[in-house]
């Protein structure tokens with residue numbers, strides 16, 4: 290198996306990293322060394338008030354991952370099972386040669402029996418394979434670094450109403466928070482940064498250092514073909530992101 294990525298390994302990805310531990314059942318190795326923390330409390334607010342809190346009483350809490358850690362861990366596991374990894378290697382084209390795929394990169398081309406396209410919301414491979422483009426929605430994260438560990442009993446927060454047509458959330462990590470926003474409706478040009486900054490201030494986090502990252506998102510919007518001649522589109526390139534929870538991790542390694 291050959292894994293090509295145009296980015297360096299362990300790159301930052303705008304993603305709050307909240308996932309169900311049920312993803313563990315799809316892997317033949319333990320994922321917990323790459324889990325940052327677990328959460329059981331969920332808090333919903335409308336315009337920062339009207340709060341509703343609930344506790345997850347099932348055996349499974351919510352896992353919080355840091356993508357640069359988690360993605361590197363998955364790649365190391367793949368390497369340990371014999372995968373060859375070429376980072377900083379952009380794919381510039383793919384071609385079906387009748388019985389195999391030819392994958393072009395600036396450093397030369399590779400041949401393969403099967404092709405899995407996992408190049409994200411902006412990746413070109415789904416288009417090269419002839420699949421219709423998905424509509425992307427504006428989304429963003431505001432990463433907040435605190436100077437102390439975050440309280441063990443904190444909650445995963447969802448906020449509605451503060452930014453029109455958007456869902457906002459705050460995912461506590463062991464040290465810091467990943468705030469996020471996605472615009473479900475309305476004009477795609479809306480800037481999410483002021484709304485996220487207002488949310489951070491509303492949560493009492495406005496004085497900590499903040500880093501904003503905009504990243505368009507492809508939300509699942511109904512079934513559609515995702516394969517042709519031994520090629521499969523997965524992950525966000527296939528819009529496999531839950532439109533309600535924004536969960537899409539970690540599809541590309543299935």
Ligand SMILES: Cc1cc2nc3c(=O)[nH]c(=O)nc-3n(C[C@H](O)[C@H](O)[C@H](O)COP(=O)(O)OP(=O)(O)OC[C@H]3O[C@@H](n4cnc5c(N)ncnc54)[C@H](O)[C@@H]3O)c2cc1C
Pocket residue numbers: 293294295296302303304305306307308378379380381407408409410411412413428429430469470504505506523524525526529530535536537538539540541
């Ligand atoms: C703001 C935001 C918050 C989110 N929060 C959550 C969350 O809390 N929980 C959750 O489960 N999901 C979340 N998601 C969704 C999740 O991030 C995605 O579903 C997930 O990253 C998709 O993984 P992927 O491997 O398909 O794509 P990506 O993680 O985008 O990876 C695609 C890779 O393809 C590479 N690539 C692109 N083009 C090429 C090329 N031409 N050649 C070679 N390589 C290429 C890129 O460098 C990149 O490394 C969030 C998304 C956003 C935008």
